[in-house]
Amino acid sequence: MGSYVNPDGEFDRDTNYIEDRILANPDAAGLRKDDAVGTKYGGWLDNDLSEDAVAWPVEANRYRLVAAPACPWANRTLIVRKLLGLEDVISVGLPGPTHDARSWTFDLDPDGKDPVLGTERLQENYFKRFPDYPRGITVPAVVDEPTGKVVTNDFKQITIDFSTQWKEFHKADAPDLFPKEHIEEMFPIMDRIFHTVNNGVYKAGFAGKQEAYEKAYNELWESLDWLEERLSTRRYLMGDNITEADIRLFTTLARFDAVYHGHFKANRQKLTEMPNLWGYARDLYQTPGFGETVDFQQIKDHYYIVHTDVNPTQVVPLGPDPKVWEESHERADLAS
Structure with a gap:
């Protein structure tokens, strides 16, 4: 819209x-x-x-x-x-x-x-x-x-x-989602995530020409590879603590295998095939405040029913099994 x-x-x-x-x-x-x-x-x-x-x-x-x-x-x-x-x-x-x-x-x-x-x-x-x-x-x-x-x-x-x-x-133990020591680095990271990942999946999925699709697809995977490498040495995007940057990335990752991989043709790999991003996504999902806001059925209903230009049959897939999000992530060892 x-x-x-x-x-x-x-x-x-x-x-x-x-x-x-x-x-x-x-x-x-x-x-x-x-x-x-x-x-x-x-x-x-x-x-x-x-x-x-x-x-x-x-x-x-x-x-x-x-x-x-x-x-x-x-x-x-x-x-x-x-x-x-x-x-x-x-x-x-x-x-x-x-x-x-x-x-x-x-x-x-x-x-x-x-x-x-x-x-x-x-x-x-x-x-x-x-x-x-x-x-x-x-x-x-x-x-x-x-x-x-x-x-x-x-x-x-x-x-x-x-x-x-x-x-x-704010509650007494509310996290600082915009820590001053990370602001200078954090805003450019969030900007890249928005253009190539958050909105990048849409640019691939709604592309009207092959060249436009391939450009969006390549930018998306270049950023996902960069994020996969970044998350190999730190628990969250900015280090040991959750920030706004993690929240912005998480909502795209939560929808990746259920929607973007197939529906939006972002299909080089599934999220579950990227060890660091997949562990990171599960880590966040299992953190209070994250997983309880995710409704995989509503997510699939929205994309597969509303986007009739992409999915004219409006058939909603049954998978993937959301129980995989509850598997151990073993990311805590990356904290300082």
Whole structure:
């Protein structure tokens, strides 16, 4: 939704999101100058806003995170919400795995309506704020419960703000997902993962021409080989502790063998055939906050039923067996 295949056969994702932010101190918000990585970070970790964006105040029990477990971008927010202990201050709405061209729907809820928002489609919450909203109705989205209006669907910024702006409500042992000592290296790694892995599988799967597919495929596997090597000497991407970078990579790995290997033609190898990445993925899956957010059936239903251009029969495969995710990973020995 909101993306297309260009004349060269390349999949282009529409990354123009609602850039409003929920800030601990909205009155101190500044203007984001750029998105450069370095000592500035373009406001990602600070109080800066893009031009015309609105600052909303952090407030317990005011906002509802709408996040379909089937969606990898939404899955990130569900993981971060659990890791930081924000379940009691940010409610969650869970759309079902399938949707039509209009919107994600709350078809799994009683009467087909979100019990808090009272809407059947997430589209209604977008339209309450932007009656002529011209782009795709995407998840995750944060909705203002009192008004039912969407606040933001900027998935990258949502999890950053959960970490940096909602600290007042973090549980006592919440992890630091953006450790200062790793920021300089971490943002470029996350950027590479996004372009060649997270979005790379989509660029391969939706490519409209052979050349475009092969380019995306080669970039994907070049990065996966690089990650396989990186994870041979460290437990997590940045060392001994889980960071945002691991969460961003995990949601793609969780879907790899079930969907991307076949459905998106990313079939050089299965994840289970890459020892370090497979052990790393199991390590994360078995960490509280990760595995319980993954629903393999919903994941398969979403991709194989919704993507009729890729899978016109809408037949959903029965495998692979999710029990393999519970096997021992033996990654702890890599910690310092």
